[in-house]
Amino acid sequence: MATSLSEAYRDTTLQLKHIIPLDFDSIHDLPESHVWTTKDNLLSEKPDVLSIPVIDLNALNATELVRNACQKWGMFHLINHGIPLRLVEEVEEHARRLFGLPLERKLKALRSPSGATGYGVARISPFFSKLMWHEGFTIMGSAVDHAKELWPDEYEEFCDTMDNYQKKMKSLAYKILLLILKALEVDDKNQNQDQEINCTPSFYQSEGALQLNSYPCCPNPNRAVGLAPHTDSLLLTILHQNDTNGLQIFQEGTGWVPVPPVSGALVVNMGDLMHIISNAHFPTVYHRVVPNETRHRFSIAYFYGPPTDSIIAPLSKFQIPCFRPVTLKEYISLKSKHLEKALTLLRN
Numbered sequence: 319m320a321t322s323l324s325e326a327y328r329d330t331t332l333q334l335k336h337i338i339p340l341d342f343d344s345i346h347d348l349p350e351s352h353v354w355t356t357k358d359n360l361l362s363e364k365p366d367v368l369s370i371p372v373i374d375l376n377a378l379n380a381t382e383l384v385r386n387a388c389q390k391w392g393m394f395h396l397i398n399h400g401i402p403l404r405l406v407e408e409v410e411e412h413a414r415r416l417f418g419l420p421l422e423r424k425l426k427a428l429r430s431p432s433g434a435t436g437y438g439v440a441r442i443s444p445f446f447s448k449l450m451w452h453e454g455f456t457i458m459g460s461a462v463d464h465a466k467e468l469w470p471d472e473y474e475e476f477c478d479t480m481d482n483y484q485k486k487m488k489s490l491a492y493k494i495l496l497l498i499l500k501a502l503e504v505d506d507k508n509q510n511q512d513q514e515i516n517c518t519p520s521f522y523q524s525e526g527a528l529q530l531n532s533y534p535c536c537p538n539p540n541r542a543v544g545l546a547p548h549t550d551s552l553l554l555t556i557l558h559q560n561d562t563n564g565l566q567i568f569q570e571g572t573g574w575v576p577v578p579p580v581s582g583a584l585v586v587n588m589g590d591l592m593h594i595i596s597n598a599h600f601p602t603v604y605h606r607v608v609p610n611e612t613r614h615r616f617s618i619a620y621f622y623g624p625p626t627d628s629i630i631a632p633l634s635k636f637q638i639p640c641f642r643p644v645t646l647k648e649y650i651s652l653k654s655k656h657l658e659k660a661l662t663l664l665r666n
């Protein structure tokens with residue numbers, strides 16, 4: 319049987335300090351464990367002069383807009399995406415309710431040391447000497463086992479909302495993927511676009527993961543990090559952020575560019591697998607989150623990827639592939655050992 323996404327993440331065993339978040343309710347000063355020196359966090363934010371494009375999914379020239387945005391930023395805001403605002407709000411409310419529970423209750427749904435789902439700190443945590451001002455909850459498929467631990471008598475509404483959201487995200491992600499694949503073919507006059515897309519049936523059975531993120535108000539945001547710089551591993555990420563700033567992306571030659579929330583829009587960013595498929599034409603987005611002194615940030619990230627046994631390689635239209643083929647399972651394992659260097663290890 320094919321390996322599920324959660325099984326693919328199971329080959330690392332973490333120490334508890336890289337799983338259990340801080341008890342944010344009881345903390346009034348930034349603890350030493352969470353103080354990042356400038357050396358850890360060298361690159362500072364540039365003034366807000368640049369902005370990520372906003373794209374209407376139904377625009378007649380959506381393919382071209384997506385191609386330009388993906389080439390320049392690897393990211394865009396998406397409007398008219400068809401996800402009901404009420405559903406997004408409900409997911410955010412459930413996230414608030416979850417992270418608002420006392421720590422001892424949240425710990426009942428703690429991610430196991432070799433597990434992939436449940437409550438815990440960011441998976442990238444072991445790669446950094448300092449800890450992050452963040453707590454998360456990861457869902458792959460059904461959230462029922464962990465939700466029962468959090469709310470023994472009223473877990474169903476949470477699970478139903480998460481299931482519904484994941485279903486809608488999956489079909490939106492698929493639409494976006496087709497648009498991106500089209501965008502990759504646009505400048506290629508003599509290619510048969512559909513042929514290449516149809517040659518990748520595994521995309522139709524893509525899997526996803528849902529990540530609820532919480533960044534509580536931070537007593538000393540200038541010395542703390544919400545989420546350390548990283549790239550997302552799968553094909554693409556669809557992100558909802560509440561009305562609180564914090565997300566930034568790194569642009570070569572510019573520095574950290576803020577991505578403030580755009581009301582009603584979802585953020586779409588390219589992940590490592592898209593970088594491989596596009597033969598490095600589309601960057602994988604290096605991003606981070608900075609904490610805030612007065613506002614509690616929540617974000618909901620949906621990570622979309624193919625089944626774990628699919629082979630990922632540059633599209634065949636690229637005659638000189640710059641990456642060797644890799645299965646998603648192998649890539650997840652490489653990333654969990656080498657983080658950002660995983661991509662370099664695949665370079666031809």
Ligand SMILES: O=C(O)CCC(=O)C(=O)O
Binds near residue numbers: 545559564565617
């Ligand atoms: O909170 C955010 O805006 C970013 C979340 C993120 O990068 C992630 O979950 O991978």
Ligand SMILES: [Fe+2]
Binds near residue numbers: 548549
């Ligand atoms: Fe991310």
